[in-house]
Amino acid sequence: MIERVCRILEYNKMKDQLIQFASSSLGKQRVKDLMPSFDLDDIKEAQERTFEGAKVIRLKGQAPLGGLRDIRQAIKRAEIGGLLNEMELLDISSTLYGSRRFKSFVERMVEDEVELTILPQMAEEVIILTDLEEDINQAIDENGGVLDSASAALRSIRQQIRSHESGIRSKLESITRSTSGRKMLSDAIITIRNDRYVIPVKAEYRGHFGGMVHDQSASGATLFVEPESVVQINNQLREARVKEKQEIQRILQDLSALVSGYVEELSTIVEIMTEVDFIFAKALYSQSIKGSQPSLNDEGFINMKKARHPLIPKEEIVPIDVELGGDFSSLVITGPNTGGKTVTLKTVGLLTLMTQSGLQIPCEEGSTAAVFQKIFADIGDEQSIEQSLSTFSSHMTNIVEIMNEVDFQSLVLFDELGAGTDPTEGAALAISILDHVYQVGARVIATTHYSELKGYAYNRDGVINASVEFDVETLRPTYRLLMGIPGRSNAFAISRRLGLKDQIIEEAKGHITADSNKMEKMISSLEDSRKKAEEDMNDAELLRKEAEKIHQELVVEMENLEEEKQKVLQSAEDKAAISVKKATAEAEAIIAELREMQKNNPTIKDHELIDAKKRLEQAEPTLVTGKKKPSPKLKKPSVDKLIPGDEVKVISFDQKGHIVEKVSDKEYFVQLGMMKMKVNKDDLLYINRPKAISTKPLTTVRGRDAHVKTELDLRGERYESAMMDVEKYLDDAVLAGYHQVSIIHGKGTGALRKGVQELLKKHGNVQETRMGTQGEGGSGVTIVLLK
Known part of the structure; x- marks a missing residue:
C-alpha cells in the first residue's frame, strides 16, 4: 500500500x-x-x-x-x-x-x-x-599508471626499456636517413607492428635488410620489416617489458594485500x-526549497504554516495554512475545479511522507507534522496535480481497501469522495464513509463537489469545512485555502459576469430550494466577515509597525540628547578643572612666598601658614554645572558567574586581563598580557563577557587575533621558514598553557624532520620528544612534551 x-x-x-x-x-x-x-x-x-x-x-x-x-x-x-x-x-x-x-x-x-x-x-x-593512502599514491599516478617510484626493481626495468628503445631507434633512424636506405623504403618512418619496431620496406628490397616481416600493406607493395640489426635488441626489449608486467603485477598484489588488512x-x-x-x-x-524542520508528534496533530508543494514552480505556488488533529480530525474541502483542492491533498500527503523520511519540509518555522503508522490516498491512479478524474468503480476499489486497513494512527486523503455516480447517492455514501473514518479515530482530508457535504461539518463534532477561494471578478481561482468556510457555488455570479441575462438567472434561482439559498447566503456572509477581519488585521499590523518605528526614532533621539547633554557638562567641568588647577598653582606660589617672608620675619608661625593654605583650599570653586553620569561600577559576581574568557581587573595590580582557568572556588588563573598568574577571587573585578564565550572547557587559547592549535603543519614549507615557524609556535603553545603539541613535518627526504628534531633538542621549553604512533601519523609527526 x-x-x-x-x-x-x-x-x-x-x-x-x-x-x-x-x-x-x-x-x-x-x-x-x-x-x-x-x-x-x-x-x-x-x-x-x-x-x-x-x-x-x-x-x-x-x-x-x-x-x-x-x-x-x-x-x-x-x-x-x-x-x-x-x-x-x-x-x-x-x-x-x-x-x-x-x-x-x-x-x-x-x-x-x-x-x-x-x-x-x-x-x-x-x-x-594515511599510510595506506600514501603507499597507493606513491605507486600509482592520478591517471591510473604505475609509477617508476613504486619499486626499485620497476625503476631499473624501465630504465632498461628506455635504453633498448633508444638503441633500436638510433639504428633504425640511421637506415631511414641514409641515401641508399631511403630508396628502399616506402616512407622514412619508424613504426610498430606486434609490439616490435619496424620500417616500411618496398617489396622488391625485402631481402636487403634481413630480419623478419611482421606485416604488409593492403596492396602488398610495402612490407613492415624488422631489420636483422635490431632483432636482438627488440628481443631484449620484449623481455624487459615482460619483466615490467610481472613487477607491476607484484606491486599490485602487495598493495591488494595491504588493502586486505x-x-x-x-x-x-x-x-x-x-x-x-x-x-x-x-x-x-x-x-x-526553503525548508524548515517541523516539530513532531505521534498524536495525529498537523499544523503546516505557509506550506508549499515542492514539485510546483516557486513562481506559481500559493502557500496554504493547514491544521488538522486538534479541535477537529476531519477536514472537508469544497470549491470549483482547478481551484487547488487536489493540490492541498497532495501537499499535506507529500509533506507528511517527506517528514517521515527525515526531510525538512517547505513550510514556515514553527510548523508541526504528525508521524502516522499508515497513510492512505484515493486520488485516482492516473491523476497528477494538474488534471484527470477516475471512475466511480476504481474509486470504490481503493476505498474498500482503505476501509479494511484504516485505524486511529492513519492519515486518509480522499479526492472527490463519492464522485462518478448519482449525486444524491454519492453524497450519502461520502457522508457515511467520513463518519466511519472519524469513528475509527483516523485523520482525514476529503475534497468534494457535493453541496450536501457543505453542511456536514456543522452537524458533526470534530469536523471542519474548508474551501478554495474563487475570484468572481477575474473568473479565476486564487488557490488560497480558507479554513472554516465551505465553498460557494459560483455558477450564478460567473454566468452574470459572462453576460447571461438577469431574467434567466433569477428564474434559475427560483428552482433552488430555500435551504440551498439559505446555505449560499450563510457562506457568502462568512466570506465577507473573513475578508473584513483580514482587512482589519492588516490595518492593525500596519499601525503596530508604524508605532514601533516612531518608538525607535524617539529612543534614538533621547539617546542623542542625553549624549549631547553629557558632552556639554563634560566641557564645563573640564574648564572648571583648569580654573581650579590654576588657582591651586597660585596658592602654592603664595605659600612659597610666605615661607620666604617667614625666614625674614620669625614672628610668622607654621600653624599660620597651614591655616592660610587651608583657607585657600576652601576657597576653591565648587562645580555647579551639573553632575556627570557615574560610570557603572564594576560588580564582583558570585563564583559561578566567572567563567573562562571573562574580562576582569586584578585590583592589586590595577591591570586588565581575562580568566583562563578556574583553579578552585576561590582562585582563578588570569592571563595578564604575556603573564599568567593565580589570583584570589576577592582580588578580581568583573568587566565584560565576550558574546561568543562558551561555558565548555577551552580547547584553544586566543592569541592576538588567532587560535593556537595543538598541531603545526610544516609540509610544503622551505627549511628556513619552517624553523622560524617552529620557534614561534613553541612560544605560542607555552603561553597557551599546552603540555603536549604535534609538529607535522612529513616523511619526505627526512631533512625537515631532522632539522625540527635538532631545534627541539636545543629549545629551552621542550621537555621531551618522540615520534608519532601509527594513529598519530607515524614518522611524519613529532610529538613534543612542553615544560
Missing part, C-alpha cells in the same frame, strides 16, 4: 529532485533506496541529522565531500585475496582522501565552537589511514561517508 501511496503522491518525483544534490554514486543510491519510516524515534534522529547538515551549510556554505567512490566490491575482492587493478586502488586512495578531509573539516568546526553533536560522532568513527576500517569509512553524503544532500535540498 505504501508504494502505491508514494506513487500517487509523487514521492519518487520528489526524490528525483533530491538525488541531484548527492555528491557520489553511493549517496545517489542511498536516495533511491529512501522510503518513509514509521518509528518516531528514528524519524527524530533523521530530522536531527538533516538539521545539523543544514546548519553546516548555513555557516560554511558547503562541506568537502569530493573523492568518495564505491569501493565495496574492491574491498570484498581484496578480502578474499583477489588482485586489485590500478583504478580500484586509486578509488580507495580517493575515498581515504575524501574521508580525511571531512574529518578535518568537522574537527575545525568543533574548534571554532560550532555546536554539533551527530557529525563529530560520525567523524570520530572515521579512521585516518584494512577491510573493516574501509567498510566503516564507506558506510559513514555514504550517510554523510546523504545528510548533506538532504540539507542542500532543504535549502533549495
Whole structure:
C-alpha cells in the first residue's frame, strides 16, 4: 500500500529532485533506496541529522565531500585475496582522501565552537589511514599508471626499456636517413607492428635488410620489416617489458594485500561517508526549497504554516495554512475545479511522507507534522496535480481497501469522495464513509463537489469545512485555502459576469430550494466577515509597525540628547578643572612666598601658614554645572558567574586581563598580557563577557587575533621558514598553557624532520620528544612534551 501511496503522491518525483544534490554514486543510491519510516524515534534522529547538515551549510556554505567512490566490491575482492587493478586502488586512495578531509573539516568546526553533536560522532568513527593512502599514491599516478617510484626493481626495468628503445631507434633512424636506405623504403618512418619496431620496406628490397616481416600493406607493395640489426635488441626489449608486467603485477598484489588488512576500517569509512553524503544532500535540498524542520508528534496533530508543494514552480505556488488533529480530525474541502483542492491533498500527503523520511519540509518555522503508522490516498491512479478524474468503480476499489486497513494512527486523503455516480447517492455514501473514518479515530482530508457535504461539518463534532477561494471578478481561482468556510457555488455570479441575462438567472434561482439559498447566503456572509477581519488585521499590523518605528526614532533621539547633554557638562567641568588647577598653582606660589617672608620675619608661625593654605583650599570653586553620569561600577559576581574568557581587573595590580582557568572556588588563573598568574577571587573585578564565550572547557587559547592549535603543519614549507615557524609556535603553545603539541613535518627526504628534531633538542621549553604512533601519523609527526 505504501508504494502505491508514494506513487500517487509523487514521492519518487520528489526524490528525483533530491538525488541531484548527492555528491557520489553511493549517496545517489542511498536516495533511491529512501522510503518513509514509521518509528518516531528514528524519524527524530533523521530530522536531527538533516538539521545539523543544514546548519553546516548555513555557516560554511558547503562541506568537502569530493573523492568518495564505491569501493565495496574492491574491498570484498581484496578480502578474499583477489588482485586489485590500478583504478580500484586509486578509488580507495580517493575515498581515504575524501574521508580525511571531512574529518578535518568537522574537527575545525568543533574548534571554532560550532555546536554539533551527530557529525563529530560520525567523524570520530572515521579512521585516518594515511599510510595506506600514501603507499597507493606513491605507486600509482592520478591517471591510473604505475609509477617508476613504486619499486626499485620497476625503476631499473624501465630504465632498461628506455635504453633498448633508444638503441633500436638510433639504428633504425640511421637506415631511414641514409641515401641508399631511403630508396628502399616506402616512407622514412619508424613504426610498430606486434609490439616490435619496424620500417616500411618496398617489396622488391625485402631481402636487403634481413630480419623478419611482421606485416604488409593492403596492396602488398610495402612490407613492415624488422631489420636483422635490431632483432636482438627488440628481443631484449620484449623481455624487459615482460619483466615490467610481472613487477607491476607484484606491486599490485602487495598493495591488494595491504588493502586486505584494512577491510573493516574501509567498510566503516564507506558506510559513514555514504550517510554523510546523504545528510548533506538532504540539507542542500532543504535549502533549495526553503525548508524548515517541523516539530513532531505521534498524536495525529498537523499544523503546516505557509506550506508549499515542492514539485510546483516557486513562481506559481500559493502557500496554504493547514491544521488538522486538534479541535477537529476531519477536514472537508469544497470549491470549483482547478481551484487547488487536489493540490492541498497532495501537499499535506507529500509533506507528511517527506517528514517521515527525515526531510525538512517547505513550510514556515514553527510548523508541526504528525508521524502516522499508515497513510492512505484515493486520488485516482492516473491523476497528477494538474488534471484527470477516475471512475466511480476504481474509486470504490481503493476505498474498500482503505476501509479494511484504516485505524486511529492513519492519515486518509480522499479526492472527490463519492464522485462518478448519482449525486444524491454519492453524497450519502461520502457522508457515511467520513463518519466511519472519524469513528475509527483516523485523520482525514476529503475534497468534494457535493453541496450536501457543505453542511456536514456543522452537524458533526470534530469536523471542519474548508474551501478554495474563487475570484468572481477575474473568473479565476486564487488557490488560497480558507479554513472554516465551505465553498460557494459560483455558477450564478460567473454566468452574470459572462453576460447571461438577469431574467434567466433569477428564474434559475427560483428552482433552488430555500435551504440551498439559505446555505449560499450563510457562506457568502462568512466570506465577507473573513475578508473584513483580514482587512482589519492588516490595518492593525500596519499601525503596530508604524508605532514601533516612531518608538525607535524617539529612543534614538533621547539617546542623542542625553549624549549631547553629557558632552556639554563634560566641557564645563573640564574648564572648571583648569580654573581650579590654576588657582591651586597660585596658592602654592603664595605659600612659597610666605615661607620666604617667614625666614625674614620669625614672628610668622607654621600653624599660620597651614591655616592660610587651608583657607585657600576652601576657597576653591565648587562645580555647579551639573553632575556627570557615574560610570557603572564594576560588580564582583558570585563564583559561578566567572567563567573562562571573562574580562576582569586584578585590583592589586590595577591591570586588565581575562580568566583562563578556574583553579578552585576561590582562585582563578588570569592571563595578564604575556603573564599568567593565580589570583584570589576577592582580588578580581568583573568587566565584560565576550558574546561568543562558551561555558565548555577551552580547547584553544586566543592569541592576538588567532587560535593556537595543538598541531603545526610544516609540509610544503622551505627549511628556513619552517624553523622560524617552529620557534614561534613553541612560544605560542607555552603561553597557551599546552603540555603536549604535534609538529607535522612529513616523511619526505627526512631533512625537515631532522632539522625540527635538532631545534627541539636545543629549545629551552621542550621537555621531551618522540615520534608519532601509527594513529598519530607515524614518522611524519613529532610529538613534543612542553615544560
